[in-house]
Amino acid sequence: MISPPLIYAILMLAIPIGAIVLFSFWTQNFMDVDTTFTLNNYREIIEKPIYFALLQRSLFVSGTVTFVTVILAFPVAYFVSFHVPAHRKSLWLFLITIPFWTSYLIRVFLWKVILGYNGVVNTGLINVGLIDEPLTFILYNVNAVIITLAHAFAPFAILPIFVALEKIDRSLLEASEDLGESKLSTFFRVTLPLSMPGLVAAVLIVFIPTIGDYVTPELMGGAGGKLIANMIQTQFLALNNAPLGAALAIVAMLCVAAISLLFVFLNRRWLRGRS
Amino acid sequence: MSLRIYAIAYLIFLYAPIVLLPLFAFNDGTIIAFPLSGFTTKWFTALTDTKALHNAVQNSLFIAALTSVLSTILGVCAARAGAMYNFPLKRGIIGLVMLPLVLPEIIVAVSLLVVVVQMLHMSLSNWTVIAAHVLICTPFSIAILNGAFQNLDPSMEEAAMDLGESRWSAFRLVTLPLVMPGIISSLLIAFTISLDEFIIAFFLTGANPTMPVYIWGLLRFPGSLPIVMALGTILVGLSIILLTIAEILRRRGMARAGVKDKGSFL
Structure with missing residues (x-):
């Protein structure tokens, strides 16, 4: 029974990924692809500072988005798991996931309307009298990209944390308080370490996909907010240099994978060090 | 109490863009x-006059319909196998099938683009978009269907086969009715994902753009933005209806399978 989905995944995922790895060692020769093995694409990525700068900025944006999203999401997941009555939990989770399923492009565009020069935030703040002229640091730069991505990936962070919190045996918390810990120290010494698998899952499920998003930086980032995914897209579609694009995609993936593995490893050591 | 206020403020943050949509439409x-x-209501009337949009909508509906059926079939296979049997390399195989859930979509897009255009020398069409959408929707289908297939007692099918039904008719008469709500829920979710997907469709779409690709084109022209808002309002309304039906059916499916509802399928 497992064979149809397995065959599909091999044909449409494993083989194509193998293909771009192979492709990244070839070169574009005007209209044709030169299939002699070469490291030229990778050499170009190392030698030209633009690629390094884009990659660095992308990793910074993905890292910040992950941090912001997970920190903001944790209290919500905690609230739904510990304070919402059992029969209302599904409703809360449903409400949290709905915005995530609705037209992604239009949602990103609407952030432009919210953050723009004549946008909701600026008009609101001017009317209230908090500022005299519109804030300009919230659109067409990296900040705008981070806000929009943090919004888009919010449910992705809440759900795994919620699942981990739900699994915590409530009697452990009572035991901790009976033994004289305060509510706060119970949270840090019992709840937080036990919810760690959910936190790790949330970090990975936000950090890894955000590196591949080119819509948000294109619409929100302005000239200084472009990311590595924009460059990959340009190489493939506008510049017709698919091999270089393939090499960039692989380098980006390797960086993300390396950082993710390092994070998982450090987290395990930290948890082991505590017990 | 302050936690509740924070949670409600967070919901407002989540819904802020969607609330603005009808205002501008x-x-x-x-x-x-x-x-x-x-x-x-003139922006909604303008929608009915745009021929190119109608073609894009038709394309997207065709792609979404086929994607939802194919990914649900694959999802049923995987969820059934995962719940009922043990087989060698089970974790690795399930891991590979579920991988697109965390893989950046641009990787799926460029790798299929390279295979189709550069290696097979085929042209892009609705079918290339469908192939990629099935890949990314299958993990969601599996996640939903796992809820329906878990705790489903394999001995019920065995009993039906002992009583003379064939393997297929045992599945059709015993298992299928029990997991039907999960199947419909999976169809609806996959349909919603495919209808809305842009990152992959932009790379793999052929001469006829899908609806999100068409909307992307419109976003460049300030004059057409109100029309996009009107279209977006309709799409958001439609997604909310589909998702609500999917959620109701998912809960019913969990109840039929005798699983305690853990709140969400992910």
């Missing part, structure tokens, strides 16, 4: 900014 002005000018 019914606003009688071409600029998408405050203050609003007056009520109009």
Whole structure:
């Protein structure tokens, strides 16, 4: 029974990924692809500072988005798991996931309307009298990209944390308080370490996909907010240099994978060090 | 208490863009900014006159319908196998099938683009989009269907086969009715994902754009933005209806399978 989905995944995922790895060692020769093995694409990525700068900025944006999203999401997941009555939990989770399923492009565009020069935030703040002229640091730069991505990936962070919190045996918390810990120290010494698998899952499920998003930086980032995914897209579609694009995609993936593995490893050591 | 206020503020943050959508869709002005000018339905009327949009919508509906059926079939296979049997390399195989859930979509897009265009020398069409959408929707289908297939007692099918039914008719008469709500829920979710997907469709779409690719083109022209808002309002309304039906059916499916509802399928 497992064979149809397995065959599909091999044909449409494993083989194509193998293909771009192979492709990244070839070169574009005007209209044709030169299939002699070469490291030229990778050499170009190392030698030209633009690629390094884009990659660095992308990793910074993905890292910040992950941090912001997970920190903001944790209290919500905690609230739904510990304070919402059992029969209302599904409703809360449903409400949290709905915005995530609705037209992604239009949602990103609407952030432009919210953050723009004549946008909701600026008009609101001017009317209230908090500022005299519109804030300009919230659109067409990296900040705008981070806000929009943090919004888009919010449910992705809440759900795994919620699942981990739900699994915590409530009697452990009572035991901790009976033994004289305060509510706060119970949270840090019992709840937080036990919810760690959910936190790790949330970090990975936000950090890894955000590196591949080119819509948000294109619409929100302005000239200084472009990311590595924009460059990959340009190489493939506008510049017709698919091999270089393939090499960039692989380098980006390797960086993300390396950082993710390092994070998982450090987290395990930290948890082991505590017990 | 303060936690509740924070959670509600967070929900407002999540819904902020969606709430603005209908405001601008019914606003009688071409600029998408405050203050609003007056009520109009002309942007919705304009939608009905745009021929290119109709083609894009038709394309997207065709792609979404096929994607939802194919990914649900694959999802049923995987969820059934995962719940009922043990087989060698089970974790690795399930891991590979579920991988697109965390893989950046641009990787899926460029790798299929390279295979189709550069290696097989085929042209892009609706079918290339469908192939990629099935890949990314299958993990969601599996996640939903796992809920329906878990705790489903394999001995019920065995009993049906002992009583003379064939393997297929045992599945059709015993298992299928029990997991039907999960199947419909999976169809709806996959349909919603495919209808809305842009990152992959932009790379793999052929001469006829899908609806999100068409919307992307419109976003460049300030004059067409109110029309995009009107279209977006319809899409958001439609997604919310589909998702609500999917959620109701998912819960019913969990109840039939005798699983305690853990709140969400992910």
